[in-house]
Every structure is written in C-alpha cells, then in structure tokens.
Amino acid sequence: xxxxxxxxxxxxxxxxxxxxxxxxxxxxxxxxxxxxxxxxxxxxxxxxxxxxxxxxxxxxxxxxxxxxxxxxxxxxxxxxxxxxxxxxxxxxxxxxxxxxxxxxxxxxxxxxxxxxxxxxxxxxxxxxxxxxxxxxxxxxxxxxxxxxxxxxxxxxxxxxxxxxxxxxxxxxxxxxxxxxxxxxxxxxxxxxxxxxxxxxxxxxxxxxxxxxxxxxxxxxxxxxxxxxxxxxxxxxxxxxxxxxxxxxxxxxxxxxxxxxxxxxxxxxxxxxxxxxxxxxxxxxxxxxxxxxxxxxxxxxxxxxxxxxxxxxxxxxxxxxxxxxxxxxxxxxxxxxxxxxxxxxxxxxxxxxxxxxxxxxxxxxxxxxxxxxxxxxxxxxxx
Amino acid sequence: xxxxxxxxxxxxxxxxxxxxxxxxxxxxxxxxxxxxxxxxxxxxxxxxxxxxxxxxxxxxxxxxxxxxxxxxxxxxxxxxxxxxxxxxxxxxxxxxxxxxxxxxxxxxxxxxxxxxxxxxxxxxxxxxxxxxxxxxxxxxxxxxxxxxxxxxxxxxxxxxxxxxxxxxxxxxxxxx
Numbered sequence: 001x002x003x004x005x006x007x008x009x010x011x012x013x014x015x016x017x018x019x020x021x022x023x024x025x026x027x028x029x030x031x032x033x034x035x036x037x038x039x040x041x042x043x044x045x046x047x048x049x050x051x052x053x054x055x056x057x058x059x060x061x062x063x064x065x066x067x068x069x070x071x072x073x074x075x076x077x078x079x080x081x082x083x084x085x086x087x088x089x090x091x092x093x094x095x096x097x098x099x100x101x102x103x104x105x106x107x108x109x110x111x112x113x114x115x116x117x118x119x120x121x122x123x124x125x126x127x128x129x130x131x132x133x134x135x136x137x138x139x140x141x142x143x144x145x146x147x148x149x150x151x152x153x154x155x156x157x158x159x160x161x162x163x164x165x166x167x168x169x170x171x172x173x174x175x176x177x178x179x180x181x182x183x184x185x186x187x188x189x190x191x192x193x194x195x196x197x198x199x200x201x202x203x204x205x206x207x208x209x210x211x212x213x214x215x216x217x218x219x220x221x222x223x224x225x226x227x228x229x230x231x232x233x234x235x236x237x238x239x240x241x242x243x244x245x246x247x248x249x250x251x252x253x254x255x256x257x258x259x260x261x262x263x264x265x266x267x268x269x270x271x272x273x274x275x276x277x278x279x280x281x282x283x284x285x286x287x288x289x290x291x292x293x294x295x296x297x298x299x300x301x302x303x304x305x306x307x308x309x310x311x312x313x314x315x316x317x318x319x320x321x322x323x324x325x326x327x328x329x330x331x332x333x334x335x336x337x338x339x340x341x342x343x344x345x346x347x348x349x350x351x352x353x354x355x356x357x358x359x360x361x362x363x364x365x366x367x368x369x370x371x372x373x374x375x376x377x378x379x380x381x382x
Numbered sequence: 383x384x385x386x387x388x389x390x391x392x393x394x395x396x397x398x399x400x401x402x403x404x405x406x407x408x409x410x411x412x413x414x415x416x417x418x419x420x421x422x423x424x425x426x427x428x429x430x431x432x433x434x435x436x437x438x439x440x441x442x443x444x445x446x447x448x449x450x451x452x453x454x455x456x457x458x459x460x461x462x463x464x465x466x467x468x469x470x471x472x473x474x475x476x477x478x479x480x481x482x483x484x485x486x487x488x489x490x491x492x493x494x495x496x497x498x499x500x501x502x503x504x505x506x507x508x509x510x511x512x513x514x515x516x517x518x519x520x521x522x523x524x525x526x527x528x529x530x531x532x533x534x535x536x537x538x539x540x541x542x543x544x545x546x547x548x549x550x551x552x553x554x555x556x557x558x
Contacts, residue, residue: 010448014482017456021471021478025521028469042464049416057424 103153103262110154110264116229117268118152119143123260124168133176133196135260140165148227150266156233156255157181157221158263169265174202174234174253182224183234183251186274188212191222194234194251201238204249209242219251220274231272400444401556410551411437411458419465430536432507434458436544438477439506440551442484443493451488455481469522476513480506496545503544507537 104120111118121137139145141164149161151171159179163170172179179196183204190211192204207213217237223230239250315338319326324336414433422429438458442451459477463470484506491498511533518524 010452010482013449014452014478017452017478018475021456021460021474022521025469025471025475028471029522038460038470039464042461045412045461046416046419046465049412050420053416053420 099258100261103258106154107262107264115270115272116266118264118266119145121145121151121169121263121265123263133173133179133198134162135159135171135173136168137171137263137265138168139265140167140169142166144267145169145265150228150232150269151263152228152232152266153255153258153263155257156235156253157228158253158255158260160227161265171263171265173256173260175200175256180225181228181234182222183219184222184230184274185213185237186218186220186276187214188217189274191224192219192249194219200252201250202235202253204237204251205246207247207249208245209247211247213237213240213247213249215240223271229266229269229271231274399446402441402445402554403556406554407441407454410441410554411454411461415458415461415465418462430539431543432510432540433547434462434473435477435480435507435510436503436540436547437551438481439484439503439544440548442481443488443499443502444551444555446485446488448482448485448489451481451485452478453481455479455484468518472514472517472521475517476510479513480510483509496548499548500541500545503548504537504541507540508533511537 107120111120119139121139123135124138125136126134137151145161145164147161147164149164151158151160157174159171159173159176160181161169162172173196174181174194175196175198177196177198179194179202181194182191183194184191188211190207190213192207194202195205196202204213204219215237217240219234219237221228221230221232221234233254235251235253235255237249238252239248241248315326318324318338318340319336321340322336329335411434414437417433418429418431438451438455441454445451445454455477456474459472459474460470462473462477466473484502487493487502491502493499493502512528515526515528518526
C-alpha cells in the first residue's frame with residue numbers, strides 16, 4: 001500500500017489540488033458567493049507593493065516632468081526674454097521715431113508762425129569732452145549759418161552758434177558755463193543775464209535783491225545781447241532766493257526739455273512782444289464731454305442759440321400752425337395769434353420745418369445754426 | 383539510448399535540481415503578478431505578457447519537483463485569480479497543471495538549453511491558454527472563442543521574452 005501511494009503520490013496530490021480548486025469554483029458558481037478571504041489576502045499582499053511602485057513611479061515621472069518642464073520653461077523664458085528685448089528695442093525705436101516726427105511737426109509749425117527766418121538743423125554729434133555742452137548740427141556756412149546766430153526750438157532758446165563750418169556748425173548750449181544771454185522776467189519785467197552752469201539748470205545773474213521775482217515765473221529773452229531776439233522763452237524760475245550781492249535765481253531751460261535732436265537756427269531774428277502773464281485763476285476753456293456710447297457724435301446741444309433764436313423759432317411754428325407766412329400779408333391784414341400754444345418742436349430736430357421757416361423769414365435771414373464750438377484760447381506757457 | 387542521450391533526456395536528476403532561496407521563491411512570483419497588474423496601465427501592449435506563467439514554468443522546470451511545481455502553479459494561479467474578476471481556481475487549476483507537467487518534463491529533459499526552454503515555454507503557453515478556454519467554457523459556460531493563431535503568435539512572443547526572464551532567474555539560483 002505504501003509503495004502504491006509512493007508511486008502515485010505526485011498524481012494524487014495533483015488530483016487533490018485540482019479537485020479542491022474545482023470545488024472552490026463550484027461553490028463560487030453555485031452559491032454565487034465569492035471567497036473573499038483569499039482575495040483579501042492577495043490584494044493585501046499585492047497593493048502595498050503597487051502603492052510603493054506607484055509612489056516611486058509618480059516621483060520619478062514628476063521629477064522627469066519637472067526637469068522637462070524646467071527645461072522647457074527655461075527655453076521659453078530665454079525666448080520670451082529675447083522677444084522682450086526685441087520689443088523693447090522696437091518700442092524705443094518707434095518712440096524715438098514718434099518723438100522725432102512730433103518734434104519735426106512742431107518745428108515746421110513754429111517756422112511757419114514765427115516772424116523770424118529760421119532753418120531747421122539736426123544735431124549730428126556732441127563735442128568732445130566729458131563736460132562738453134556743445135553740439136554739432138548738420139548745417140553750416142553753406143546754408144547761411146554764421147557764428148553768433150541763436151539756436152532755438154519751439155519751446156525756447158537752446159544756444160548759439162559758436163563756429164560755422166561749410167557743412168556743419170558748432171552750437172554752444174545755454175547750459176555751457178561760457179554761455180550768456182540777456183533775459184527778462186515775464187511778470188515783473190526784471191532783467192538779468194542768463195548763464196550756464198555746466199548742468200541742467202541755468203542761473204540768472206545781476207538781479208538785485210530788491211527786485212521781485214516769483215518762483216515759477218517765466219523768463220524771456222530781452223534782446224539786449226543782440227544775439228537772441230526779444231520775446232523768446234528761456235525757462236521757468238525754479239529757485240529764487242536772496243544772495244550776495246545779487247539774487248540767486250535758478251532757471252530750468254524750456255528749450256531743451258524735449259531733448260536735442262531737431263533745432264532751428266535763426267538766420268534773421270525778429271523781436272517779439274513778451275506775452276502777458278496769465279492770471280493763475282484765469283478761466284480755462286474745457287471742451288464738451290465725449291458723447292455717450294450709442295449717442296451720435298456732433299449732435300448740437302439742445303440749449304444752443306440765444307433767447308431770440310428760440311423766440312423766433314416759436315413764432316415760426318405758430319405761423320406754420322395757422323398757415324400764416326411771415327412777410328406776405330398786406331399792411332393791416334390779420335396777424336397770427338401769438339397766444340396760440342403751438343406744440344414746440346426741438347430746435348434743429350426737423351429739417352423740413354426749418355426749411356419752410358427759412359423761406360418765410362421776412363428778412364431772408366438764415367435759420368439759427370447750432371453754435372460752433374469755441375476754439376480754446378491760446379494760453380502762453382506758464 | 384547512448385550515454386550522451388541519457389544526459390540530455392534523463393540526466394542526473396539530483397545534480398540538475400536547482401535550488402532557490404525562499405525569498406526568491408516569494409518575491410519573484412509576487413513581482414511577476416505585480417508586473418501583470420501594474421505595468422499594462424502605462425504600457426498596454428505588455429498586457430499580453432503572461433509573466434506569472436513564465437515564472438511558474440521556470441520554477442517547475444528547474445526544481446524538477448512535480449509536487450513543488452504544482453503548488454507553485456496553484457499559488458501563483460490563485461493569486462492571479464484573486465486579482466481578477468473570475469472565480470478563484472480558474473488560473474489556479476490551469477497553472478497547477480502547467481506546474482506539474484513542466485516539472486515532469488524537467489525531470490526528463492535537460493532544460494538548461496535555451497532552445498528547449500523556448501519550445502517548452504511556447505508549448506506551455508499554448509496549453510495554458512487552451513486549458514483556460516476549456517475551463518471557461520466547461521465550468522463557467524462562457525461563450526468565448528479560441529483564437530489559435532493569435533495564441534500561437536503570443537506564445538512565440540512570450541517564449542522569446544521567457545528566454546530573457548529565464549536567463550535573469552538563472553542568476554538567482556543557489557550555487558551548490
């Protein structure tokens with residue numbers, strides 16, 4: 001018996017194991033019940049490893065993605081930085097172009113309006129030296145430029161020509177310590193000598209302490225130096241204090257506030273009047289507000305016109321309501337009833353009515369037109 | 383049968399029995415099952431790789447113990463079942479049979495040769511799939527068809543992969 005068992009031991013075990021599993025399957029199928037315990041064991045044994053694997057994988061993938069992301073972002077950052085630099089350069093270029101165009105337009109307008117004869121020049125270089133306050137412009141004696149001619153911009157004086165070469169000229173700026181020009185204050189008409197100091201602000205010399213100069217007061221050329229014609233703006237007094245023996249007045253030049261690029265050399269200067277000082281509390285024209293969204297632009301205001309215009313419009317409507325044409329009735333005929341309350345139409349809203357009214361106007365006068373907007377008054381620089 | 387034929391076909395069973403550490407016997411099947419349930423999440427084509435079967439074949443072939451082989455097969459099969467939606471025992475029975483027959487073949491053939499391993503792996507894969515299909519139809523009454531051609535191709539692929547796996551597992555054997 002033992003020999004028989006030993007001989008068929010393996011196949012017996014196989015059959016037993018298979019039989020056990022068959023029973024297991026049969027039980028599950030017949031009772032439709034799962035053997036939860038074995039599954040719990042297996043899942044419990046497997047899932048911790050899977051969790052560890054997932055953690056490691058997630059970490060590795062995250063690290064890899066972070067690396068890729070950082071790499072990509074670094075690349076994108078580099079590209080964006082390059083784009084930004086390029087756009088900055090373009091922006092700077094366009095700003096310069098725009099500024100140049102504006103300055104050129106201002107120069108042309110100034111040239112057209114100023115009685116002085118000027119030529120436009122362009123700054124092409126600066127003088128050598130760290131503290132140099134001279135520039136070279138692209139017009140010289142060949143264009144009629146001579147030594148001593150004033151150089152201005154629409155905003156004020158800039159300097160004077162100190163050397164005229166055939167194709168270029170050298171201009172000393174008003175900030176140069178050697179520069180001097182006669183000036184007069186706008187409000188109190190105090191005269192003095194403008195001198196450069198080597199930096200942005202200039203000073204006005206030879207103004208005694210007894211004379212009155214207010215901070216913020218404008219200075220204009222006085223014409224006494226025989227270089228600059230009278231009446232060109234010089235700058236605003238920034239600092240005014242008593243000194244010894246003269247007042248200490250620092251002026252911020254107005255002619256150089258927009259940079260030095262396009263200038264005007266005054267070939268033939270004409271003296272001008274110094275504009276009157278504008279009172280500080282002078283009324284300033286303020287234009288009407290822009291139309292609201294959906295509202296047509298250039299709509300005349302309902303209140304435009306005088307009382308006489310409104311009365312005339314009312315009479316026209318009354319006459320129209322009674323079939324009366326003004327100017328056609330004989331003397332002594334019945335006039336229209338002006339007490340009749342005709343429905344008033346808003347002025348300017350009915351073109352046909354207005355047209356008929358025009359035809360019946362005794363004097364042939366035109367119907368009242370909407371008042372044109374008043375142009376803003378020219379305010380001298382303050 | 384001559385002497386060399388005896389060595390190949392019969393061999394000295396005692397000398398050719400491979401021994402493995404317990405931790406290898408535990409972790410390798412676990413890793414195989416883990417591979418099957420985890421890796422195809424990210425690489426679906428690796429779902430066709432029946433790594434638990436390959437491990438069963440290897441241990442059964444190399445240990446040359448029919449009882450050992452059938453128990454290895456049964457345990458790996460039951461573990462595989464418990465992670466599937468099918469009743470427990472389906473893979474268990476199939477892998478029990480594979481383990482038993484693989485061990486039986488290992489007792490008679492020199493299974494160190496790669497080509498023999500390739501043929502055996504291919505055969506047992508086909509047998510495994512066929513038996514599973516038979517049990518599915520017979521015990522669970524599942525009306526599924528048996529795709530022989532596909533099974534043959536996958537059997538070849540698994541056999542090729544099995545060569546690499548067996549080569550790796552050979553290094554985990556205990557030295558005499």
